[in-house]
Amino acid sequence: MKMIRALSTHGGNVREHAEIRGISIESLLDFSANINPLGIPESLKLAICQQLHLAERYPDSEYKALRKTLAEYHQCLDRHIVVGNGATELIFAVTEAIKPKKAMLLIPGFAEYRRALQKQQCEIVDYQLSEDNFFQPDRALIKHISADLDCLFICSPNNPTGQRIDHDLLNEIVDICRQRQIYLIIDEAFIDFAGERYSLISKITANPYLIILRSMTKFFAIPGLRLGYLLNTDDNLLHRLRLEQQPWTINSFAELAGRVVLYDYGYIDATHRWLRQEQAYLFQKLSQFSTLIVYPPAANYIFFKCQITDFDLQDALLEHHILIRSCGNYPGLNNNYYRVAIKKRSDNKALLIALHRIMMNHSLERK
Template sequence: MITGHGGNLAALAGRLDCRIADIVDMSSNINPLGPPDRINEILGSHLADIRALPDPDASRMTRAFCSYHDIDPSRVAPGNGTTFFIFTLPLALGARNALILGPTYSDYRDGCGMYGCEVEHFTALANDHFEFDLTQVSGRVKGKDMVFICNPNNPTGRLVDKAALTGLIAAHPDTVFLVDESYLPFVDHADTVSLLKETRFDNLVVLSSMSKIFTIPGLRTGFLVGHEQIIQKVMAYFQPWSVNSLAQTVIREVFENPDFIEPFYSTTRAYVAEERELFGQAFHNDDRITLYESCASFILAKLETDMGSSSFCERVGNHKILIRDCENFDGLDHQFVRFSLKTRERNQRLIQVVQEVLNHA
């Protein structure tokens, strides 16, 4: 049973007896600007691609990704979303135990649990603004087969410094570090933080998601980048034709004709920074709720009232707005919720609704 994920649009629409289209989904961490025009054009002109089988190994899509990032193709595996790798790596590496830096995405835990890999959590604290103490983390890594790090982290939006992170990886050569960079494209100067091109370590793998930044989660595409030997182990579990035709066409076309990518990234980063500031200003002097600093397209909040997250989300939901109840994140509790940024109009509406709900707490 899949239980670790977030908001359920259908459930809220059913409770309110309305259409799913009437619900404003502010629980899903995708680009608030939507897909770039180029991707919409590609989708519109390539629907006929679904009539034929895709490349069995998604090789052309992979070569385009590698060319754009200047990465040796032997270091890259394509996947049906990055979830494929999260659930495959513990099996492919024969991992028996893992450390997960949290609070974070539940699939890391679930991917390990599927194959009997025991999990420990190192949880950053709210009092520390959810910043990891990597010295303490290092003391917990010894003897672990794998370490999972989401950077920037979901749901906290915190970013680990590149130098500190590579120092941690270098200090533990017998442990494989999975660094999930799914939300890194939302970060200013992401290229100076990313480990995609890091070739010094044979114990590092990096996840690169296309879903969040390009707003195409339904296409299911992502890449794993790392040492060739690890890539070969993962590809032993790769099923032919597992990346669909449209997904391969979109990603291939995007990276073969990449002129729009950097301008799109820049526009997105500027926009989400403005919207984070909007939320910050709205609740700056409100002692009923604490918003945590984020560098991503979402904001973690702590309720400082007696109202729990479930009741809070329900009351916000009564206004046909879906937000993320974070109680089921390991390391968080019933005080935490997450807001995913959308259009200015919808963000302002959520701010108004949150203030109304807090006023009646």
């Protein structure tokens, strides 16, 4: 029987996969969305429960309190922050404000940059990251950053490869883009997992061409609330960005989340402790499969290549009620590539057990 394929472009579409297989959503273990398995912080749950009345009035359309909290946290000026309904809204707002004619994307990369650029009818130059170089950008990229580009998107750690771009190289790219007046949009949606010390937020001062994108979705496990923000110091661009946005784009509870969670140090520490353990555990265990090439992760997900030909590992794992992200629809990749979220130990073990069962038919594991 031919299996119906899911149509979604992103991970996390548990409903669609469950429907296709005729199973309940609850019985599917989701490794396809990279969300912190510690779940929504208790501090936020409590704050929302205590402040349900916030829904009874409009949020502040300028989000002054939220921007002040973010500015204090990042030690920058609140007027340099624009908040959005997830980083996704801001990706579209940025391209709308810049109206680039020519842009460069590193592939494989997050799909929404391309959709946002296409909406502007922008010419897109793809820079293929090399498998031989573990999909890491290297200095060869620099000579492709030509002055006729209007913008360049870089995601670090990159989705789906999980690689963090070398800090010195990234700084060099920042300088080059500034000299050549190219907007450099650095997507730091996963940087809080890698470590705030890798963020380039401190570099925004006096560099109007640097735009940093952040998402609260992954680290604080609130994909359903929708909250992201960007940082930039070009008053003119910031003004245009705000003009692009509809009023009250962030709901009251997302706004509340932004004011509460950044100071939940208990949750933040617990997340780093969990990640340190489970990242090493899952990477090491996956690397033992001789059929897989596993890329060392810098964030809360692991990217790998399955070397078995004509084999659909996503499909095979769905038989075990486990959903992983097939990366075949990323430009620059093919159906042999996959991404899994790092979850709690019991879930990670369930994934490994299912993989053992599947791989038993294909090869011996490495000792």
